[in-house]
Amino acid sequence: MILLGTGPRGGEGMTFTELSADALADPVALLMSAFFTPSEASQAAGRAYIERLQLRIANRDAPISKKAAGAQLAAIREWGTIPSTDRYARLARIRQRTLIVHGSKDIVVLPINAFLLAQHLPDAQLVMYPDASHGAQSQHAEIFLEHARLFLNV
Numbered sequence: 001m002i003l004l005g006t007g008p009r010g011g012e013g014m015t016f017t018e019l020s021a022d023a024l025a026d027p028v029a030l031l032m033s034a035f036f037t038p039s040e041a042s043q044a045a046g047r048a049y050i051e052r053l054q055l056r057i058a059n060r061d062a063p064i065s066k067k068a069a070g071a072q073l074a075a076i077r078e079w080g081t082i083p084s085t086d087r088y089a090r091l092a093r094i095r096q097r098t099l100i101v102h103g104s105k106d107i108v109v110l111p112i113n114a115f116l117l118a119q120h121l122p123d124a125q126l127v128m129y130p131d132a133s134h135g136a137q138s139q140h141a142e143i144f145l146e147h148a149r150l151f152l153n154v
Helices: 021-025 027-035 040-055 066-080 089-093 112-120 141-152
Strands: 002-004 098-103 124-129
Touching: 027 040, 089 112, 098 112, 098 141, 112 124, 124 141
Parallel strands: 002 098, 098 124
Antiparallel strands: none
16 A cells, blocks of 8 residues: 555544645646645655646546545545544554555645654554645656555565
C-alpha cells in the first residue's frame, strides 16, 4: 500500500473547517497554492505538473461539480473528527506493508500526520520530500517513481 499526503482518522488538523466547496472557483490557483510551496523551485514544478496534465487529451476527468466537492469535503471532515476513544488503534491492525509519502511543508495535511501513520502502522516506511506541499509526488515525480518501484519490488 502506498499512502500519499494523508493521515490517520482523527489526525492533527484534518477537519478542514477553513475550506469551502467554493475554493474550486479557480482550480489552477488552488492547485498551485495547496499542492506546491511558494518557493520558485516548487512553483516551477507546479507549472510543469500543469503542463503534463494538459498533455492528456483523451479520457480526461470530468470537472468536479460543487455538489461532489461538498460531499467530498463532508467526508474528509468526518474522517478528520477525533474519535472519543482509541484514536489510532485501528492502525495497529493494518498488516499491509506501507510506503507513506509526504511533503515536508504540506499545508493541506500537516506533516505530523505522516509521522503518526509511520509510528502506528506496524510495517511502514516514511519518505518525506523537502520543500513540498500536498503534491509532493508530483513535485518530485522522478524520485517518487523510483521510491515506489523500490518499495514495490521488495
